[in-house]
């Protein structure tokens with residue numbers, strides 16, 4: 001028989017995970033604060049637990065898909081017996097909060113893994129889905145196959161905060177990129193250009209960024225920022241022009257000003273002749 005799984009938290013992500021696990025033939029027990037949110041997955045074959053304690057009792061593997069880690073305490077706090085369970089928290093939060101949660105769960109007799117699912121709900125369970133995990137490697141190894149139904153699991157290290165950091169670092173890039181796209185669309189929109197005409201050009205820029213990444217990472221890691229092709233001063237002037245153009249268009253100035261501040265710091269530190277990768281210093285130590 002496939003391993004029974006309990007899944008607590010039935011937002012879009014939790015529901016998608018339950019569906020993938022059911023499709024793969026796992027018995028799944030679910031609990032959700034708002035009980036009606038379980039109706040669809042129960043209709044597809046999941047068992048409805050009446051209380052969190054019942055849900056935890058039903059399976060040795062307990063997955064949490066919640067808005068944040070505070071919700072975990074609300075739900076598992078009143079559950080008296082976590083002994084022998086493996087709790088995998090697939091919710092977003094900060095690394096410090098995650099490390100404290102790992103200790104809290106372990107003090108209550110369970111093992112703990114952190115997970116960060118890196119795709120939206122419709123892609124859960126597809127080939128494109130992947131999950132950053134961290135925590136004890138033996139726990140990861142024991143549950144890799146079952147977690148693999150949700151998305152390909154990658155063990156990033158023993159520190160329970162590390163999966164969260166990978167998750168947040170990637171979403172840092174993702175959210176910043178999305179806002180950058182919208183900002184560019186607003187800038188062109190001020191001249192009547194529809195966003196659909198901008199999208200293919202923005203895609204070209206994203207490709208260029210992808211092209212730059214390996215070399216840029218090497219420069220950051222080696223703390224070596226040769227400015228023979230581009231300099232912080234040259235790019236900083238462009239950052240200035242984006243602020244000016246945004247002002248002329250009457251659109252948001254916060255985003256371009258934040259970027260310009262990175263260049264200003266590098267130039268003020270006397271590093272204007274270095275490549276733009278030198279900005280890492282001021283990002284690491286903004287004061």
Ligand code: NDP
Nearest residue numbers: 009010011012013033034066067071074091092119120121
């Ligand atoms: P939602 O915020 O829509 O739902 C999360 C669940 O948390 C709901 O079932 C909700 O219960 C429950 N919940 C929240 N607070 C409490 C509480 N105090 N007590 C009990 N239950 C609580 O989240 P998603 O399903 O969209 O996402 C789940 C996690 O996955 C999040 O951490 C999110 O950042 C992450 N994620 C989301 C992605 C997405 O595209 N949506 C993509 C990748 C990761 P109720 O139904 O009663 O409100």
